[in-house]
Amino acid sequence: MNQRKFNDTFLKACRGEETDHVPLWYMRQAGRSQPEYRKIKEKYSLFEITHQPELCAYVTKLPVDQYNVDAAILYKDIMSPLPAIGVDVEIKSGIGPVIDNPIRSVQDVEKLGEINPEEDVPYVLDTIKLLTQEQLDVPLIGFAGAPFTLASYMIEGGPSKNYNKTKAFMYAEPKAWFALMDKLADMTITYVKSQINAGAKAIQIFDSWVGALNVEDYRYFIKPVMNRIFSSLKEENVPLIMFGVGASHLANEWHDLPLDVVGLDWRLPIAEARQRGITKTVQGNLDPSILLAPWEVIEEKAKAILDQGMQQPGYIFNLGHGVFPEVNPDTLKRLAQFVHDYSSKK
């Protein structure tokens, strides 16, 4: 164990407690904006990195050391557990996850198996142990994809613009859909609990693409399964964070669920979320495109967001979505310093 003091600012903010400064981390902080990462990617694929705990821990910790962010997020992908239940997935560079045999029928759903993390993804658990027992002095965020977002890749066979096949399956075969949601929920619960047991201090559930649904369909097709997932994870007593893109219309639905932190993309101002009755901790929500603008613009926009977020305890600064590969690492470092300085209690 290292001798430096553990920085628990992020965990306090998750719980809605007062903090000395606003904590921050960046979605996709480990990745292609970093030259060191790009160098590793010349040799290894994403899955090859995650199968090597030492290397994966290095990639996870790099942004913490370089930017001085208040949390680490485990380097892996939302698709990482799927091979364990029988889904062949490949992450194609510049495209994203691709699945050659998409789910198209009840029979396809019935064929899906169960995950046994100790046997199927021991390297994920080993990486978590290495980081949390030896290397990190900030909390490690574990994560999983939510059933809708995972299903969207499993049904479309890859990234999609409008999720037509996913929605068609949902509307046409509700029984098969709910069976699929249940299998993915079981996988998520088991997988996330194993991450917490290995040492993850908070969990983010990515339902990146669920904003494609309207509120009514979300309530019927998705909310019950999310309620089951969060109710079960709640037993573990670590903060639970929800995130999706273009999902502002679902923020109050998320707020109803037994979770601790509502993640916002850049579309809904934090002050407006508060007015709409989001009283839990919020995380967000700088438009990641702004990181490509001159520093003066970044500072002005960050200030405006901080002024809203700091109105009450329970605020975590983040981007509204992941860091783009084109972003200069110096910008991320400077922004982290700015967020800390601006929000520090004088």
Ligand SMILES: Cc1c2[nH]c(c1CCC(=O)O)Cc1[nH]c(c(CCC(=O)O)c1C)Cc1[nH]c(c(CCC(=O)O)c1C)Cc1[nH]c(c(C)c1CCC(=O)O)C2
């Ligand atoms: C939808 C989704 C995926 N993966 C993820 C989500 C939810 C978050 C979001 O909405 O962005 C989550 C994810 N994927 C990755 C992380 C790791 C750590 C981090 O955030 O720092 C996390 C948290 C690594 C990754 N996952 C992926 C990369 C790029 C791989 C590479 O380096 O070539 C990384 C670092 C690949 C991936 N994986 C996925 C896509 C769409 C892509 C392609 C992205 C692109 O090419 O820009 C699926």
